[in-house]
Amino acid sequence: MNKKTIPILTTNIPQLKLCNRGKVRDIYEINDTLLIIATDRISAFDVVLPNGIPYKGKVLTGLSEFWFKYTSDIIENHLITTQIEKMNNDVIARQKDILQGRSMLVKKVAVIPVECIIRGYLAGSGWKEYQKTQSICGIKLPAGLKESDKLPEPIFTPSTKATTGHDENIPFSRVIDMVGKKLAEELKEKSMKIYLKASDYARDKGIIICDTKFEWGVTKDNKTILIDEALTPDSSRFWPQEGYEPGKPQHSYDKQFIRDYLESIYWDKKPPAPALPPDIIQKTSEKYLSAYNALTGKSLI
Template sequence: MTIDLPVRHGKVRDIYDLGDKLLLVASDRTSAFDYVLPSVIPDKGRVLTQISRFWFEKLGVANHMISINVADADLPSGTDLASLDGRSMLVRKTEVVPIECVVRGYLAGSGWKEYGQSSTVCGIPLPAGLDQSAQLETPIFTPATKEESGHDINISYERMCEIVGEELASTLREKSLDIYTRGAAFAREKGIIIADTKFEWGIVDGELLLIDEVLTPDSSRFWPEDQYQVGVSPPSFDKQIVRDYLETTSWDKNSTPPQLPEAVVNQTRAKYIEAFEELTGQTFPWK
């Protein structure tokens, strides 16, 4: 899809500049191990956009969403609106806060690895004797820098204060913990555990807004509650199927990735759609 407007292409999303607004277009591109894969996951972008819309509407937090109706973007004549349907969000342009606001409610991923070495997660001491995937007594806030390429870098809360100031850092921590707590409680009622997540924030006219995607399978770790158990890494609703497949290949993670088999593509698409339907209680419109 091509629109005759200034655009910034990310790994999986295209951001079109409309002056004081942006059009965020979530593509079906997928990435793994810091590479964009040659295979796409059909409708992945629509799932992520529609889950974010659901949360923006439900959470009651000031956010950047204006509309998910692509016709409201007033795009150049001849633009293929059908290809943008469902995967596009018209948003307010903000000054992006240069911090990933990560909240962790369970011991997983890099947090689990660090805990095994030092009984800490991002430098925060945790009780001894916790098992993999254990729920933390209270969620913890672990900020990271926003990197243009590669992985974001975990930083201390004190370092975050140095970057954005103590007042803003405190507000971001409080709001991020609140949104995660409320969102995770709702998702749990729907049979989904949100183990951890990351939020992004922006400022416009002095107002702090929740931006980017929110509590999606790509920005969060979604686990099916009925398959959750402490001591193992539960299956997830995201592209873990893709990662698991790539681990079985001879790909060296330092060159062009291989094509995905059709079965892996179909299974991954089905998982994304399942996450949308279980979370929202709605039928995915683009089946």
């Protein structure tokens, strides 16, 4: 692997205040803004794997920037810039070789503690819940649906934002209890509008957006805005339209490929995670890059 494809697994900028190192992102605080750096780390089953995926952080940042701009007519978002030279910070500028293409300078806001998930198709935990209850998050669905079927219409299935462990699916009534009816309705409406607009666009590019999650924040002047990332292979299930066939799992542009590999070697899903073989790393990188290329019409390499 040549130098330019060596994955970035972590960042260390001691001159800036590190406020969070998540599964994928390193977040630094700069006055009333945040510097969000998408590394090439990848997690599966809530465990960060020892190998990084080349270009993954750049795909996440590039796609988020693309979707933030594409959906800005629906809702404002937290993105200020992804261009290092526009961040007006000498410390960041000195790290340009590492940070370029994988960094977002964003507004710092109060985070709303709800994961806003929109499902257009029956997959993942939604499929498991449907098999048991014929519903998802209390929303009754028609009988006889198959795995990967398109739902009669997309549904809003929120979950809690867990700081540790798994998020928990919750009914909409719980969101109302948590944040109030007005804000809950706004989160549902805006999340649905973004999903529908993005789905129509992606379908024209040969990609099905099975489901996705959005995160939201509130500014100091009490305005709700879209935050975190948007419609990436880490926050969404992307399926190629070609070969789509309900009744089974679909080929995917996201990390389901890695989950399937880890299941095949019977890993117990407890840390430490096993190392990934080079061919699994390469194929996963190719999947992320191909999703970016298809959706933006641009190439990262």
